[in-house]
Amino acid sequence: MTKNTLVIAVLLLGMLSFAETPGNVTRKQPAEAAAKWSKENALAGIDRNASSTDCAFSFNSGSGFTTLSYCVTASGNITKFETPAGHPLISTSLGEGYGVCDASGAVAYSDFGGFGDSGNWGEAKVVSHDATSVQIARTTGDGIWTLTQTIRQGTTPPAAKIVMALTNNSKQTRSAFVMRYVDVDADGSLTNNLDATHNSALGWNSATGNEESAAFGLELQNQGTAQGDVSTGFIQDTPNPPAPCDAFAHSVQGPVVSTDGSLVMFYEPVVHSHKTVTMTTAYKGW
Amino acid sequence: MKQFVLISIALMMCSCCLAASAGGSGATGTAEAGVQPAQSKVGETFGPGQFSSADCAFTFTAGAKNTFQKFCVTANGNVTVFESPLGQEHIAVGRDGEGYGVCDVNAKVAYSDYAEFGDTANWGQPSVLRQEAKSAVIARTTSDGQWTLTQTFTLIGGKSPAATIAMKLTNNTAGDRTTLLVRYADADAAGLSLNNLDATREGAFAWNSAGTTGQFGLALENVGTPPASSFRGIARTVPEGPSPCAPLDHQFQGTITNTDGSVVMAYSLDIAAGKSKTVTVRYRGF
Numbered sequence: 001m002t003k004n005t006l007v008i009a010v011l012l013l014g015m016l017s018f019a020e021t022p023g024n025v026t027r028k029q030p031a032e033a034a035a036k037w038s039k040e041n042a043l044a045g046i047d048r049n050a051s052s053t054d055c056a057f058s059f060n061s062g063s064g065f066t067t068l069s070y071c072v073t074a075s076g077n078i079t080k081f082e083t084p085a086g087h088p089l090i091s092t093s094l095g096e097g098y099g100v101c102d103a104s105g106a107v108a109y110s111d112f113g114g115f116g117d118s119g120n121w122g123e124a125k126v127v128s129h130d131a132t133s134v135q136i137a138r139t140t141g142d143g144i145w146t147l148t149q150t151i152r153q154g155t156t157p158p159a160a161k162i163v164m165a166l167t168n169n170s171k172q173t174r175s176a177f178v179m180r181y182v183d184v185d186a187d188g189s190l191t192n193n194l195d196a197t198h199n200s201a202l203g204w205n206s207a208t209g210n211e212e213s214a215a216f217g218l219e220l221q222n223q224g225t226a227q228g229d230v231s232t233g234f235i236q237d238t239p240n241p242p243a244p245c246d247a248f249a250h251s252v253q254g255p256v257v258s259t260d261g262s263l264v265m266f267y268e269p270v271v272h273s274h275k276t277v278t279m280t281t282a283y284k285g286w
Numbered sequence: 287m288k289q290f291v292l293i294s295i296a297l298m299m300c301s302c303c304l305a306a307s308a309g310g311s312g313a314t315g316t317a318e319a320g321v322q323p324a325q326s327k328v329g330e331t332f333g334p335g336q337f338s339s340a341d342c343a344f345t346f347t348a349g350a351k352n353t354f355q356k357f358c359v360t361a362n363g364n365v366t367v368f369e370s371p372l373g374q375e376h377i378a379v380g381r382d383g384e385g386y387g388v389c390d391v392n393a394k395v396a397y398s399d400y401a402e403f404g405d406t407a408n409w410g411q412p413s414v415l416r417q418e419a420k421s422a423v424i425a426r427t428t429s430d431g432q433w434t435l436t437q438t439f440t441l442i443g444g445k446s447p448a449a450t451i452a453m454k455l456t457n458n459t460a461g462d463r464t465t466l467l468v469r470y471a472d473a474d475a476a477g478l479s480l481n482n483l484d485a486t487r488e489g490a491f492a493w494n495s496a497g498t499t500g501q502f503g504l505a506l507e508n509v510g511t512p513p514a515s516s517f518r519g520i521a522r523t524v525p526e527g528p529s530p531c532a533p534l535d536h537q538f539q540g541t542i543t544n545t546d547g548s549v550v551m552a553y554s555l556d557i558a559a560g561k562s563k564t565v566t567v568r569y570r571g572f
Binding site (some may be wrong): 017022063064065066116156157159188193195196197198199200203204205206207208213216217221222223224225228229232233234254255257266282285286 | 351352353354371495501503507510511518519521539542545568572
């Protein structure tokens with residue numbers, strides 16, 4: 001899929017959105033209740049893998065408005081992200097993680113934390129771990145791909161930086177779709193404003209009158225220049241993760257408001273045999 | 287409750303401030319009311335200090351492609367060009383509006399310089415205290431001698447480039463003072479006058495959504511924990527700079543779309559006689 005195809009797909013899918021658009025009357029409390037009910041139902045049928053939801057590595061830094069606290073599971077999911085202190089930004093669904101679609105073979109591999117995994121990954125291995133970073137490698141069950149994630153604490157600004165190095169272990173060049181996903185619930189609120197740009201996907205609560213204490217947000221940001229500069233952020237009008245081989249099925253044209261949605265950064269690397277392509281994302285407060 | 291300090295001061299001051307921002311008339315409007323035609327330098331009337339310039343005195347550049355950043359600073363300490371990533375300029379469209387404002391709440395006097403949106407004509411000449419490859423320091427005292435604003439502009443390179451501005455405000459009087467300090471930009475994300483805008487506690491943002499023309503944005507963000515009794519980001523429905531004593535005028539509470547607006551970070555500072563306080567903001571593309 002080319003960059004232009006991506007743009008067109010996003011535009012077309014946006015027309016089908018049922019998410020609220022700016023200017024509509026905000027019905028925060030009923031929307032919150034409906035979102036909570038919907039999310040609980042979605043999670044009820046999922047067989048959670050403890051290794052994909054339990055915190056294995058915790059990182060804390062800063063003070064005051066620079067406080068950052070996040071944790072990484074043994075499988076490389078970030079299931080907690082809080083900045084500044086007292087303002088959680090990732091959902092209690094613990095939905096966060098990574099997806100890879102082998103576009104050559106149309107095989108999907110994913111681990112989205114609380115929303116489960118695709119069951120075709122090998123065991124995750126901790127390559128290294130220190131006070132500010134952890135590196136976790138994981139190979140797909142068929143041995144074709146290895147995803148090595150280096151998750152490092154950033155302090156200025158406070159951030160969790162995720163370097164995703166995707167290695168093609170096969171004897172042929174392969175195309176892939178790679179994505180980072182998060183079920184954002186800014187400041188613990190299920191319904192937020194959402195939008196995306198070329199380099200970022202964002203979920204936030206606006207600074208409005210008496211609600212300023214909740215006026216925080218989460219940014220999922222691409223960092224650096226992706227291979228061929230082919231990357232984009234997009235938002236979904238659902239907290240559920242994307243299907244890696246049909247990633248834009250629930251993408252919507254932003255901005256949307258009062259919506260329980262999710263954020264995605266999307267890449268389309270071409271990886272030659274026994275080579276590695278690196279993509280860098282970061283979570284930040286917004 | 288500290289959040290209300292800024293609002294209270296602004297409301298108290300808005301009816302009695304002695305200085306007005308250039309062109310800052312009209313009540314806070316709706317998103318539709320904020321839509322204005324593209325800006326023009328022809329036939330426009332500047333504010334009282336019509337010699338405020340948009341000419342670049344210092345230009346800083348780093349990175350390439352998606353990590354490219356260029357910004358320039360005028361002799362008076364305005365950032366009138368901000369480009370990031372390569373080819374996506376967010377301020378220098380039509381009249382270049384960017385700068386700083388100070389409201390002396392006790393004396394009910396406002397001081398501002400918003401580049402081509404005018405200044406209040408009550409500033410002295412700026413002096414360059416230091417210039418290096420990645421930074422410049424400019425100091426400027428108000429013509430009544432009451433305040434000195436010392437601005438340090440710093441280029442931050444790397445995968446997530448930014449321009450930081452440390453604003454050190456010194457109270458030269460013999461009495462303790464309460465002030466409002468604002469940073470403002472007439473944001474025209476990716477060279478387009480009409481953008482989406484919104485604000486959180488820690489920032490104010492203007493952007494174009496993914497899937498539309500110019501899918502990039504400009505963020506004006508607080509950095510660190512400011513020594514302020516209150517602070518917040520403000521998204522405004524007009525491109526003109528705010529009156530420093532009424533920064534909430536023309537704010538819109540919520541997500542604004544398709545509007546030629548502006549972004550502001552506002553701080554309420556209590557500064558003892560002869561003392562200084564410093565707040566830091568950051569511009570970055572997203």
